[in-house]
Amino acid sequence: MQKVTSVKALRDIVQQWKQQGLCIAFVPTMGNLHAGHIKLVTEAKKKADRIVVSIFVNPTQFGVGEDFKSYPRTEELDQELLNAASADLLFLPTVLEMYPQQSKTVVSVADLSQSHCGAHRVGHFDGVATVVAKLFNIVQPDLAVFGEKDFQQLLVIKQMVKDLNMAIDIIGVATERESDGLAMSSRNAYLSKQQRLVAVQMYLSLCKAKESVLSAEQGMSTTESQQQKCLENFGFKVDYFSICRNDNLQQATDTDEQIVILVAAKLGSTRLIDNICFNRNPTIN
Numbered sequence: 001m002q003k004v005t006s007v008k009a010l011r012d013i014v015q016q017w018k019q020q021g022l023c024i025a026f027v028p029t030m031g032n033l034h035a036g037h038i039k040l041v042t043e044a045k046k047k048a049d050r051i052v053v054s055i056f057v058n059p060t061q062f063g064v065g066e067d068f069k070s071y072p073r074t075e076e077l078d079q080e081l082l083n084a085a086s087a088d089l090l091f092l093p094t095v096l097e098m099y100p101q102q103s104k105t106v107v108s109v110a111d112l113s114q115s116h117c118g119a120h121r122v123g124h125f126d127g128v129a130t131v132v133a134k135l136f137n138i139v140q141p142d143l144a145v146f147g148e149k150d151f152q153q154l155l156v157i158k159q160m161v162k163d164l165n166m167a168i169d170i171i172g173v174a175t176e177r178e179s180d181g182l183a184m185s186s187r188n189a190y191l192s193k194q195q196r197l198v199a200v201q202m203y204l205s206l207c208k209a210k211e212s213v214l215s216a217e218q219g220m221s222t223t224e225s226q227q228q229k230c231l232e233n234f235g236f237k238v239d240y241f242s243i244c245r246n247d248n249l250q251q252a253t254d255t256d257e258q259i260v261i262l263v264a265a266k267l268g269s270t271r272l273i274d275n276i277c278f279n280r281n282p283t284i285n
Contacts, residue, residue, distance in 0.1 A: 001083050003090045007138050009058070010091050014052070014140060022049040026141035028132060031055040032072040033081050036176035036184040040145045041085040043173050052092040052139050053082055056098060061127030070197055091139070098134060107133045109156045109163070115249055116152050116262055118238045125156050132157055136168060143169040149183050151260055151275045152249060164267065175274070177203070182276045184273075190270040199267055201234045205241070206276040209261050212254075213243060214280060220252060236265040246277055259282050 004010045017024055025048030027040045032053075044051050055078055068285035076090065082090055088137040106126050113125035136144065146154050158170050176184045182196075192201055205227040207275075212223040220243045228241040243252045246260035257280045264273045 001079070001087050001090055003092060005092050005094065006097060007093070010052070010089070010138060011140075012050050013089060016142070017050050023143075024048055024050050024052060024139070024141045026135070026139045026144040027051065027053045027087075028135050028144065028146075029053060029055055030057045030186070031070065031078050032074050032186040032189070033078045034176075034184050034186065036147055036149070038081055038085050039176050040147060040173050041082065041087055043171065044143070044145045045086065047143060047171070050088045051086075052089045052091060052141065053087045054093070054135055054139075056091075056093055056131070056135075058098075058127060058131040059095060060099070060130060061124050063121050063124060065188075066121075067187075072186055089133070100129065105162065106130050109159050112152070112159055112249065115148075116240055116242060117264055118152070120264065125153070128153055128243055129156055129160050133160060133164070136161075136166060136267065141168055143171055145171045145173060148172045148277070149175040149185065149275070150273060151246075151262060151277070154248065155247075181207075183272075187272065191267065195267050195270070198234050198236075199272060201231060202236070202263055202265060202272060202274050203276075205231055206261050206263060206274060209241070209243065209258075210276055210278055213259060213261075214278075216254070220254075231263075231265055236267055239264040239266070239271075241265075 014024060025044035027044055029037050041051055057071050059068055107129040108126045109129050118125050148154060152283050161168055161170055178184060180200045182200045209223050209227045213219060213220060224241050224243055228238045231238050241263045243248060243261050245256050246254050246258045252259055259280055260275050260277045262275045
């Protein structure tokens with residue numbers, strides 16, 4: 001695996017690949033890699049000839065009081081994992097490389113960016129969209145692979161690519177989970193042993209909500225309230241627990257078939273997110 005830190009060096013390598021007619025996949029990450037990230041690389045390898053992975057802790061998507069400075073950075077271990085996964089090129093830019101002094105351009109995706117996590121982390125998705133747009137412009141991939149754990153982020157990126165006529169296929173990959181169901185996340189490392197035992201309740205609440213929606217024995221708002229209260233009883237501070245349409249994250253109705261249930265909550269000082277997607281009519285493909 002090659003490693004580069006500059007935009008020019010990356011572009012030189014990618015240009016050579018393109019001249020050879022190779023298909024290029026891109027997996028953007030913030031490092032501190034786990035099995036969920038490696039799954040993205042594995043899926044990318046099924047669809048492309050060369051795999052580019054970036055590790056960049058993006059300061060513009062962290063708000064005031066969030067964990068930018070303390071966000072775990074494990075570059076040596078990350079490189080070992082990527083080598084083992086047979087990634088071809090690692091892009092490790094500095095903040096100054098990604099954001100030259102006096103950068104003034106911000107990419108913002110209206111509506112999708114302002115609900116759910118966007119309402120609780122104002123400006124977060126502007127930071128995400130901007131850095132992903134920059135990375136796409138630098139790498140020029142044929143396809144890019146993202147995890148579905150941050151479902152709202154995935155929709156924001158898909159919308160941005162569509163709106164800006166970017167010739168990039170966006171591939172979503174199902175969330176990788178621990179053996180008890182907890183979604184893998186770099187932030188799980190912040191949890192104490194006791195909190196780690198409790199954290200799985202987030203996924204269990206999603207599963208219970210899914211069962212409730214499928215049974216249609218009560219209204220969706222009642223299910224949302226019940227599961228939020230359940231999580232609060234376990235010590236979570238819930239930002240939202242929402243049953244939505246999976247195409248635009250608007251509140252789901254009884255006539256909607258494609259559903260995503262989204263949850264974000266703090267356990268102690270650690271903010272966790274998760275979701276579960278399903279079809280209310282499994283006979284429809």
